[in-house]
Amino acid sequence: MLRDLILNFAILSVYLFFVSPFFIRDERSAKPTWKYKLTVGAVFGLLGIILLFFSITFNSNAPLNMRGIALMMASYFGGPLGAFAELIVVYIGRFLKEGSINPLQMAIGISAAIGTGYLFGRFKHYWTRWVIGSLFLLNYYYFALWLSNQITLETVWSYIISQACYSLFIAAFLYYLIHNHHNKKRIAQMEQDMISMLRMQPGLTFRIQRKHGTYYYNLAEGQLLKHLGLLPSMLFNKSFAETSLFQDDFADFLDNNYARFSSDETVSLETTMAGTAVHVTLQPVIQNGQLIDIIGNAIDITNLQKRKEADASNRAKSQFLAQMSHEIRTPINAIVGLNYILQQSRLDDQQRGYIDKIITAAKSLLTIVNDILDFSKIEAGKVVLEKVEFDLYEVLHNVSNMMSFKANEKGLRFHFFVHPDVPQMLVGDPFRVLQIVLNLANNAIKFTSQGQITISVNQIVERDQTSVLSFNVRDTGIGMNEEQLGSLFKEFTQADMTTTRKFGGTGLGLIISKNLAELMGGKIEVESKDGHGSSFTFKAPFTIAAAPAMAAQEVNPQLTFLRVLIICDDSQMQQVLRSQLEQFQFIVSNVNNGEDALQSIAHGGIYDLIFLDWRLDGADVLRLADTIHETFTSPSQSILLISAYHESELKMAVQSNSIVKALLHPISQSQLYDEIITLFRPHFSTNRSTSDYSIQFASLKDAAVLLVEDNEINQLVAKELLREVGIEADVASNGEIAVRYAAERRYDAILMDLQMPVMDGYEATKTIRQSANGKTIPIVAMTADAMKGVEDQVLSVGMNGYLTKPFDPIDLYSMLQRLLKQTREQASSAAALEAAAAKAEPHLDQASAIARLSGNSALYRQIIGLFINNHAFGLHLAREAFAAGDLKSAVLHVHTLKGVASNIGADQLAALMAKLQAALQAGDHAEASILQLEAELELQAVLLEASWIE
Numbered sequence: 001m002l003r004d005l006i007l008n009f010a011i012l013s014v015y016l017f018f019v020s021p022f023f024i025r026d027e028r029s030a031k032p033t034w035k036y037k038l039t040v041g042a043v044f045g046l047l048g049i050i051l052l053f054f055s056i057t058f059n060s061n062a063p064l065n066m067r068g069i070a071l072m073m074a075s076y077f078g079g080p081l082g083a084f085a086e087l088i089v090v091y092i093g094r095f096l097k098e099g100s101i102n103p104l105q106m107a108i109g110i111s112a113a114i115g116t117g118y119l120f121g122r123f124k125h126y127w128t129r130w131v132i133g134s135l136f137l138l139n140y141y142y143f144a145l146w147l148s149n150q151i152t153l154e155t156v157w158s159y160i161i162s163q164a165c166y167s168l169f170i171a172a173f174l175y176y177l178i179h180n181h182h183n184k185k186r187i188a189q190m191e192q193d194m195i196s197m198l199r200m201q202p203g204l205t206f207r208i209q210r211k212h213g214t215y216y217y218n219l220a221e222g223q224l225l226k227h228l229g230l231l232p233s234m235l236f237n238k239s240f241a242e243t244s245l246f247q248d249d250f251a252d253f254l255d256n257n258y259a260r261f262s263s264d265e266t267v268s269l270e271t272t273m274a275g276t277a278v279h280v281t282l283q284p285v286i287q288n289g290q291l292i293d294i295i296g297n298a299i300d301i302t303n304l305q306k307r308k309e310a311d312a313s314n315r316a317k318s319q320f321l322a323q324m325s326h327e328i329r330t331p332i333n334a335i336v337g338l339n340y341i342l343q344q345s346r347l348d349d350q351q352r353g354y355i356d357k358i359i360t361a362a363k364s365l366l367t368i369v370n371d372i373l374d375f376s377k378i379e380a381g382k383v384v385l386e387k388v389e390f391d392l393y394e395v396l397h398n399v400s401n402m403m404s405f406k407a408n409e410k411g412l413r414f415h416f417f418v419h420p421d422v423p424q425m426l427v428g429d430p431f432r433v434l435q436i437v438l439n440l441a442n443n444a445i446k447f448t449s450q451g452q453i454t455i456s457v458n459q460i461v462e463r464d465q466t467s468v469l470s471f472n473v474r475d476t477g478i479g480m481n482e483e484q485l486g487s488l489f490k491e492f493t494q495a496d497m498t499t500t501r502k503f504g505g506t507g508l509g510l511i512i513s514k515n516l517a518e519l520m521g522g523k524i525e526v527e528s529k530d531g532h533g534s535s536f537t538f539k540a541p542f543t544i545a546a547a548p549a550m551a552a553q554e555v556n557p558q559l560t561f562l563r564v565l566i567i568c569d570d571s572q573m574q575q576v577l578r579s580q581l582e583q584f585q586f587i588v589s590n591v592n593n594g595e596d597a598l599q600s601i602a603h604g605g606i607y608d609l610i611f612l613d614w615r616l617d618g619a620d621v622l623r624l625a626d627t628i629h630e631t632f633t634s635p636s637q638s639i640l641l642i643s644a645y646h647e648s649e650l651k652m653a654v655q656s657n658s659i660v661k662a663l664l665h666p667i668s669q670s671q672l673y674d675e676i677i678t679l680f681r682p683h684f685s686t687n688r689s690t691s692d693y694s695i696q697f698a699s700l701k702d703a704a705v706l707l708v709e710d711n712e713i714n715q716l717v718a719k720e721l722l723r724e725v726g727i728e729a730d731v732a733s734n735g736e737i738a739v740r741y742a743a744e745r746r747y748d749a750i751l752m753d754l755q756m757p758v759m760d761g762y763e764a765t766k767t768i769r770q771s772a773n774g775k776t777i778p779i780v781a782m783t784a785d786a787m788k789g790v791e792d793q794v795l796s797v798g799m800n801g802y803l804t805k806p807f808d809p810i811d812l813y814s815m816l817q818r819l820l821k822q823t824r825e826q827a828s829s830a831a832a833l834e835a836a837a838a839k840a841e842p843h844l845d846q847a848s849a850i851a852r853l854s855g856n857s858a859l860y861r862q863i864i865g866l867f868i869n870n871h872a873f874g875l876h877l878a879r880e881a882f883a884a885g886d887l888k889s890a891v892l893h894v895h896t897l898k899g900v901a902s903n904i905g906a907d908q909l910a911a912l913m914a915k916l917q918a919a920l921q922a923g924d925h926a927e928a929s930i931l932q933l934e935a936e937l938e939l940q941a942v943l944l945e946a947s948w949i950e
Helices: 002-022 034-052 067-098 103-122 126-149 153-200 223-227 250-256 258-262 302-343 349-379 392-409 430-446 482-486 498-503 509-519 571-582 594-602 621-631 649-654 669-683 712-723 735-744 761-770 790-796 809-837 846-852 857-871 874-883 887-904 907-922 925-949
Strands: 204-211 214-221 267-273 276-287 290-300 388-391 413-418 425-428 452-463 466-475 523-528 534-544 563-567 587-591 609-613 638-643 661-664 705-708 730-732 749-753 779-783 801-804
Touching (some): 002 034, 002 067, 250 258, 276 302, 388 430, 392 669, 413 571, 509 534, 563 571, 587 594, 621 638, 705 735, 761 779, 874 887, 887 907, 887 925
Parallel strands (some): 609 638, 705 730, 705 749
Antiparallel strands (some): 204 290, 425 534, 452 466, 466 534
């Protein structure tokens, strides 16, 4: 019997194993058809017939066979129809075998099949189907047999238990087959998807295997293969010798690196593949510690190589531009400097004409150089915008001054309009704002032969201390058509290339302006019509800064309560001007026309200063000025013309005895104040003078300055500029001589050129800083190199400042004055500390610091030297950052000094730095100010003591 049981189970298992793959369906398969169900019934009916011949005898009246399991499998795959078809096939087979069928057993079988099929179709969960289906079929069928064949209940239970065990075992086996089938399909689908992805990738993925020393491809997919004109089938199972995909030495490369592959190391190389430059990454496939295959991925780097070549070309271009900048700026510096010197002498009209031509030529050349350099910086992404407070009116006034002269030369009317809502003080990059507006205005003047240029500034929106401003430049020039507008913002082009010959220029102005505007978070828009002029609008957001308010003590006491009358019918200009004058503590009145002005004066109105609108509607302005002038009795009273229209007639108006000067609107606060001071200077004494440099920079007189410059013309210019403020400078023509001079004499400051023969400025500065005399001498770089990064380089070698040639003399004087003031203050503090040093406690715990360095006193002296060289100005830098409102930088400088002080044993200084850092972070400005003073004294004491150690 055991043999029969095993045989039945084997028949079921083997039959199921071979048949089930044809009937297992995916979840996404279509609903099974009746043909499918009938086929299921026929196939599993055949299984039932086979099982009839291998019955197991428990009882002679009812032999046991496993055809009920065949019925359940037919129910699982085919539902009620499949079960019914299976039963019919079994009964046909039984009839053929036995010659007759018991009708009662047939009825029981049919009802059992239909019920089982229904239950298998009713429940979706796999195990629920089999458990409920088995319980129903076995109980129903065998209890029916028990009733009909009079077999014992014990035999029925034996049948039920046996078939139940077989059913569950077969169900588990079928479950395994189903999931195995699904997993195989999923794996096959994943492989197909992977092949599709590999086929779609832009590169080439291949798999190679070494057999008997020869390499074969067993996979090759990717768009690069198609690009090379090959198919995967052309490489599959082909050796390297049979294909021409890689160079001949590729197999040698694999052999030479085979040990690395065996160590599971990824290897990369650049080579060519059928003439295409590729980067290949090779990854070994290791199984059980053995190298099985090598998977490779190749990427076409032809474009990358071209880009590298282009980058190299750009770098070479940038270096060339830097050198060109230096070479061109050097003679420009001489031109500008010599011109300044000539301006200080007495010249006749012809000589002044020559100077004007020199200035024009120098400025034109400098503009071209700056345009090319700016474009190069923007192209390289090296333009960094400043974020500083600036006076917008001062920027616009500079535009007015520079552009009105050009407009007047061409006979154009130049009108400036600033809406009163526009904030005066902003945070941003004033130089770049000026550059953009100047570019737009310059183009407007260049391409306009008659009519007018109008510049207007309006505020589009103000929100959360941010103002979006619109700078509009409108002209009545030649205009542009649609085709010209399309090429407007391309580098080295103008709207019509024929205009380049007529109007000149590099064609870079607009593209530079556009890129700068976008860097600011803004944009440039243009509207134009051929023959009807153009309108360019620059829009950008700015942070609003606190409005400037001149403190009463800043205004000359003799000007306090100055009485001013504004005669202007332009309400916006009137409002702006009145606001500016009232900040000077002036008493301001305003009228809209000349008649009201005369009535005000006639009725006893006494005014020290009158602003008269040049474009006063319906009035003869010059006659009105004469009438008012005749009414005045005080010699200090003055009439100023104010105009937003920059016209040549203004020059003639100033020749009138009644008009003192003509001012262009808009005008900045400080410029307006200087104009008023200049007017009233003959009537009182004031120290506010910007023309006499020797007085303004008196502190520089007799300063010991070393000028290091190899160019003789630049030497002459710089010496003359320094002589203006009372400095007789020593001159060194290269860095080596400068080092010798600095060792022989103590200088207050050194002006250092960077590019010189024998020894350049960088090396000279490093050498000077290592000497005893040169550790604290202020050194200022002077160079014609305007490329980004030069400032960082000069600061990194120990220089204190940076001036770009050609520079404004005031910039030079101001920097020298600031640096000399710092060194003199430090020297004074050091002298006081030195006098008290003998009685004072030591400020450096040398023993503890050296102990922390494992007793290395030489290393300690080296650290002390670095401290003196690199951190002597640390607290000063923190103070400057704090004054500028940059709390983050201030805290960083203090924190750095705290750590360094602790390392050298300056415990008291470290403790003060810790307190100062805490005060800054807590926002306690009063406590921070006190601690800063204490820390400064302690720092000077530490520096003094450190200098003795070194």
